[in-house]
Amino acid sequence: MLFSSTIFIYFFLPIVIMAYYLLFYRSLFLKNLFLFAASIFFYGWGEPKFVLVMMLSIIVNWFFGLMVDRAKRKGSKIGIRLAIIATCIFDLGLLFVFKYLNFAESIICSIFGTSPVISKIVLPIGISFFTFQAMSYVLDVARGKGEVQKNILNVGLYIAFFPQLIAGPIVRYETVAYEIKNRRENTEDFFGGFSRFIIGLGKKVILSNNFALLADKAFELAPTDELSTAMAWLGAIAYTFQIFFDFSGYSDMAIGLGKMFGFHFLENFDYPYISHSITEFWRRWHISLGSWFRDYVYFPLGGSRVKKPRLVLNLFAVWALTGIWHGANWTFLVWGLMYFVLLCFEKLSGFNNWKIPNLLKWLYTMLFVILGWVIFRADSISDAMGYIGIMFGITGAGLADGIFTGYFTQSFVLLAIGAICSTPATKQLTRIKSGFVGDVIYAVALTALFALCISGLVSNSYNPFIYFNF
Amino acid sequence: MKHIFVFVLSAVIIVGGLCSENLREQLQNDFSVFKTDTAEKGVFDAFDTFTDNTEKTVISNLSYHDWAMNAYSTFNRLIGTRVVVKDDITVVRADNGYLGSMRGKAENNTLESYAENVSKLYADAKDNGAEFLYVMAPMKGYDFSYPPNVTDYTISNCYRFSEMIKSRNIPFLSLIETAADEEITAEEMFFVTDHHWKPRWGLWASERISNRLDVKYDKAILDIDNYNIETYEDWFLGSQGKKVGINFTPYGADDFEVITPKFETSLTEKQPYKNSVREGDFTETVLYMNNMEVKDHYSLNPYVTYSGGDFREQIIINHKNPDGKKIVIIRDSYACALVPFLSLVMGETYVVDIRENSGYVGDKLKMSEYIQKIKPDYVIVFYSGLSDSKDLFEFE
Numbered sequence: 001m002l003f004s005s006t007i008f009i010y011f012f013l014p015i016v017i018m019a020y021y022l023l024f025y026r027s028l029f030l031k032n033l034f035l036f037a038a039s040i041f042f043y044g045w046g047e048p049k050f051v052l053v054m055m056l057s058i059i060v061n062w063f064f065g066l067m068v069d070r071a072k073r074k075g076s077k078i079g080i081r082l083a084i085i086a087t088c089i090f091d092l093g094l095l096f097v098f099k100y101l102n103f104a105e106s107i108i109c110s111i112f113g114t115s116p117v118i119s120k121i122v123l124p125i126g127i128s129f130f131t132f133q134a135m136s137y138v139l140d141v142a143r144g145k146g147e148v149q150k151n152i153l154n155v156g157l158y159i160a161f162f163p164q165l166i167a168g169p170i171v172r173y174e175t176v177a178y179e180i181k182n183r184r185e186n187t188e189d190f191f192g193g194f195s196r197f198i199i200g201l202g203k204k205v206i207l208s209n210n211f212a213l214l215a216d217k218a219f220e221l222a223p224t225d226e227l228s229t230a231m232a233w234l235g236a237i238a239y240t241f242q243i244f245f246d247f248s249g250y251s252d253m254a255i256g257l258g259k260m261f262g263f264h265f266l267e268n269f270d271y272p273y274i275s276h277s278i279t280e281f282w283r284r285w286h287i288s289l290g291s292w293f294r295d296y297v298y299f300p301l302g303g304s305r306v307k308k309p310r311l312v313l314n315l316f317a318v319w320a321l322t323g324i325w326h327g328a329n330w331t332f333l334v335w336g337l338m339y340f341v342l343l344c345f346e347k348l349s350g351f352n353n354w355k356i357p358n359l360l361k362w363l364y365t366m367l368f369v370i371l372g373w374v375i376f377r378a379d380s381i382s383d384a385m386g387y388i389g390i391m392f393g394i395t396g397a398g399l400a401d402g403i404f405t406g407y408f409t410q411s412f413v414l415l416a417i418g419a420i421c422s423t424p425a426t427k428q429l430t431r432i433k434s435g436f437v438g439d440v441i442y443a444v445a446l447t448a449l450f451a452l453c454i455s456g457l458v459s460n461s462y463n464p465f466i467y468f469n470f
Numbered sequence: 471m472k473h474i475f476v477f478v479l480s481a482v483i484i485v486g487g488l489c490s491e492n493l494r495e496q497l498q499n500d501f502s503v504f505k506t507d508t509a510e511k512g513v514f515d516a517f518d519t520f521t522d523n524t525e526k527t528v529i530s531n532l533s534y535h536d537w538a539m540n541a542y543s544t545f546n547r548l549i550g551t552r553v554v555v556k557d558d559i560t561v562v563r564a565d566n567g568y569l570g571s572m573r574g575k576a577e578n579n580t581l582e583s584y585a586e587n588v589s590k591l592y593a594d595a596k597d598n599g600a601e602f603l604y605v606m607a608p609m610k611g612y613d614f615s616y617p618p619n620v621t622d623y624t625i626s627n628c629y630r631f632s633e634m635i636k637s638r639n640i641p642f643l644s645l646i647e648t649a650a651d652e653e654i655t656a657e658e659m660f661f662v663t664d665h666h667w668k669p670r671w672g673l674w675a676s677e678r679i680s681n682r683l684d685v686k687y688d689k690a691i692l693d694i695d696n697y698n699i700e701t702y703e704d705w706f707l708g709s710q711g712k713k714v715g716i717n718f719t720p721y722g723a724d725d726f727e728v729i730t731p732k733f734e735t736s737l738t739e740k741q742p743y744k745n746s747v748r749e750g751d752f753t754e755t756v757l758y759m760n761n762m763e764v765k766d767h768y769s770l771n772p773y774v775t776y777s778g779g780d781f782r783e784q785i786i787i788n789h790k791n792p793d794g795k796k797i798v799i800i801r802d803s804y805a806c807a808l809v810p811f812l813s814l815v816m817g818e819t820y821v822v823d824i825r826e827n828s829g830y831v832g833d834k835l836k837m838s839e840y841i842q843k844i845k846p847d848y849v850i851v852f853y854s855g856l857s858d859s860k861d862l863f864e865f866e
Contacts, residue, residue, distance in 0.1 A: 217619075409550065410619070413548075459539050
């Protein structure tokens with residue numbers, strides 16, 4: 001089930017809200033049980049077969065959490081380590097089987113010249129997210145960042161909670177551990193959360209879906225001789241907007257929905273396209289993933305408090321893993337390693353202290369971000385290189401053509417809206433002086449946005465889901 | 471406070487959307503299908519279908535579905551969109567505001583195989599003593615200008631196919647060329663929002679075909695001045711318009727003409743596969759006026775007022791011309807506007823649709839056998855330009 005679907009908006013969400021607040025409100029146990037059941041239903045609606053995979057993950061990680069807690073109480077460091085190792089083996093093993101096994105086999109086959117024997121394994125949607133969340137539970141219990149949950153239901157709720165189940169953000173256990181057992185819903189969170197949901201829905205349905213059409217067209221033309229340099233750039237920029245609005249839109253919806261039930265997730269995007277360095281970009285983009293790798297991989301490896309060769313190795317590990325987390329393809333690895341190279345450059349050269357105009361720093365950052373998205377989007381390294389070659393005029397159908405002219409004139413307004421909405425300018429709009437008139441204007445505007453989103457869904461416009469790799 | 475207003479207004483939108491009589495019924499129907507499918511396909515496959523179907527059901531049956539389509543089409547126009555991509559079609563707004571559907575370039579091999587099949591059909595017709603004619607109906611957009619970021623191969627496909635037909639010496643009538651010769655523009659001939667032509671051009675085509683076949687008939691029968699024309703304004707949102715919404719084009723919905731003869735008619739219209747027989751005058755037989763009872767842009771298709779739609783086999787007997795010629799028309803949906811008028815100059819009209827379509831009642835007919843059985847005076851293939859469906863050319 002997707003948030004941007006009529007089944008979710010017209011049935012699932014209203015029923016869950018009504019049942020939660022009218023039937024189960026007086027009992028925390030019943031509220032949690034109900035949310036867990038609703039989350040299982042939510043996941044099962046789209047992936048009925050893989051509900052069992054998620055249930056298995058919940059049971060096993062709950063058990064490992066208990067193991068860690070027991071070892072901690074006994075003061076057994078070896079016991080803690082063994083439990084953590086077992087957690088990593090199980091969770092990463094699960095992820096490997098479903099996400100990387102076919103890819104690994106294809107590599108082996110290409111090296112040894114053999115044919116694949118393993119059938120195509122279907123990837124359960126959201127496995128990358130809920131696996132990392134499950135690991136986070138055990139690791140945070142081990143680190144003392146959250147209380148162990150003796151009640152498996154609470155672990156289940158944490159791992160499977162529908163707002164962040166299929167597209168993040170990756171909610172750390174320490175963020176919600178307290179709220180699982182002690183949250184206090186209030187009207188400000190509830191209604192504010194719903195408004196946040198609408199903003200996210202608008203980003204997804206109105207902006208991202210329309211940019212998707214443009215991006216898909218450019219990438220479809222790339223292997224032919226019909227893509228001009230200008231159209232290649234237009235397509236790359238469209239994808240840059242598409243992925244941002246899709247991902248941040250989903251995060252907004254998740255954060256908003258979480259608030260409606262008393263959970264407070266951390267922000268996942270902070271206007272990444274205003275960054276003046278790659279370092280800054282990764283402090284603003286997919287913050288939950290970046291901080292997960294920082295806290296669970298980078299810091300345990302020593303972080304930046306090591307000698308330079310070790311620092312480079314630590315960065316390599318983090319960015320190779322970040323890349324490969326996104327999907328089982330060489331393109332994702334190359335994308336991750338591109339950031340490794342750039343971050344090494346920035347860290348080792350003291351780039352942030354360079355006295356160059358911010359505009360140049362921003363252009364440098366956006367250039368590599370856009371090129372990175374081309375690699376990310378492409379089906380293969382050769383497709384990515386081909387596309388980039390066209391962007392720089394090495395190949396392709398000339399500088400500009402009718403295809404570019406047509407799409408540019410038809411998407412100019414959308415591009416302008418996308419550019420504005422990528423900056424904090426829109427935040428200023430929501431800070432309209434409060435008062436009755438201001439509140440009415442805000443309410444009318446947001447309701448109009450909601451109505452427009454509904455009409456976008458009804459018109460059955462293009463509504464791609466780009467997280468099938470995750 | 472503002473967030474409370476947002477929530478309340480949005481809740482009204484959600485509840486309002488669910489106030490639809492059809493919605494509950496359709497959802498129950500989807501559930502019944504799920505139960506049936508579970509027995510046939512297994513629960514997981516059935517559930518996949520069920521979840522897809524329910525999403526489509528909700529979208530199609532929200533109480534303000536039409537309003538929502540129109541609102542989004544307004545939004546699309548405001549932001550300058552001219553190309554809308556759907557799963558099954560790409561709709562483009564031409565420079566003149568008309569809607570068009572883009573078609574890809576047909577492979578030469580494919581067109582050659584179609585032409586070869588037509589050649590064989592021609593031979594079968596000749597062997598059975600029938601005069602044969604391949605009629606290429608005009609395709610929408612033959613003189614439209616589309617934005618530079620789309621390419622439509624519809625007309626170029628037609629022209630290439632025409633050459634292949636001509637090179638095989640198959641009797642051929644291109645209504646695209648006829649329209650061009652008579653300086654009839656595509657804007658005059660076609661609906662803004664639908665891929666079909668306007669019904670009055672079915673009458674025009676009947677005259678061109680009858681003259682080409684040298685049919686002896688009273689010219690008054692195909693003279694439009696001998697017809698009553700009732701115009702239903704803003705009545706018809708065509709297939710393309712239904713995909714993109716009424717405000718995607720500056721013209722809104724099309725007007726629709728119901729054209730009925732001023733002179734007396736007496737016909738029988740039969741559909742053997744459906745055990746359907748209709749007898750009476752023109753309006754009672756070859757027109758299906760139930761499609762004009764209510765204006766409903768998104769649920770009804772007024773175009774099928776003419777001939778009733780697409781059927782496996784339809785037979786029209788003209789009691790005013792008992793000694794008239796017998797014709798077999800192998801057709802697609804453009805013939806809906808043709809057949810009612812052409813049947814008035816024939817004695818018996820046999821209309822056959824050979825496409826693979828699960829909605830058709832009756833098995834696909836083999837044309838060589840059919841022609842042998844009917845022994846017509848004329849066999850015409852009446853296709854709109856060049857259709858994508860390869861099964862249109864599988865005459866056996």
